Amino acid sequence: MRKILAAAVCLAFAISANAQDRENKDYKLIAPAITAETQWGPQVSFGNVNVNALVSDLSFKMRYFATQNFAIRLKIGIASNDAKTEASQTTGTQTFQVYQRASTLSALIGLGAEYHFKGTKRLSPYVGLDAGITFGNQRIHQWNSLDQDYFKGKNPRIGCKIAVFTGADIYLLENFYVGLEIGIAYEYIKTYVPTGGAAWVSWEQSIGGVSTAGKASKHDYTSNSGFDFGMTPALRIGWKF
DSSP: OHHHHHHHHHHHHHHHHHHHHHHHOOOSOOSSEEEEEEEEEEEEEOSSSSSSSEEEEEEEEEEEESSSSEEEEEEEEEEEEEEEEEEEEEETTEEEEEEEEEEEEEEEEEEEEEEEOOOOSSEEEEEEEEEEEEEEEEEEEEEESSSSOEEEEEEEEEEEEEEEEEEEEEESSSSEEEEEEEEEEEEEEEEEEESTTOSOSEEEEEETTEEEEEEOOGGGEEEEEEEEEEEEEEEEEEEEO
């Protein structure tokens, strides 16, 4: 009985000591270090450049910590949105639905810097600045429920973006972390449109079973410029190498 009690006391002491070690352990990285992560979040636009106010933003990010407090980061991302509308139309005695889907798909390449505060043994809050370029296409697709007629148009677009942000790394394990980040971005966007009143640089359509397509040459289109202002809250999952 004494041996059993002694073994139980030793086991309890070992568990307590192990828990204490885990509690006192600093899980945050030690510079120099490299992290890789994925990030997703909705981009809420306050401007009038985007087709829709809600944009899905998915990105991959690498960070190099030169010191415990300072990191540079490379971000490669894709932002997309999709807005669909539907309306009824009557031709003679027939009533049918007319559909339109307007969307954008843009790629982003950006560089930035982060400053990390002291935080706790598992929490590393930070602030930072990002700048990058964007490029992609603005598209439209129109069709109806009456026949096989359709219209598709596409305009290329490029832009540059600058953002300030704040966030935090939360280390669940020594090399694994999750995080939150929220940023405010200002973007300049240039969309190419044809001259002469046409709406789309390239297009294709089918009317009555006859398909046609066209594309303006570089000498036949100009650009519309605009600014966009938005906020991006994001969820992050990352790994420290």
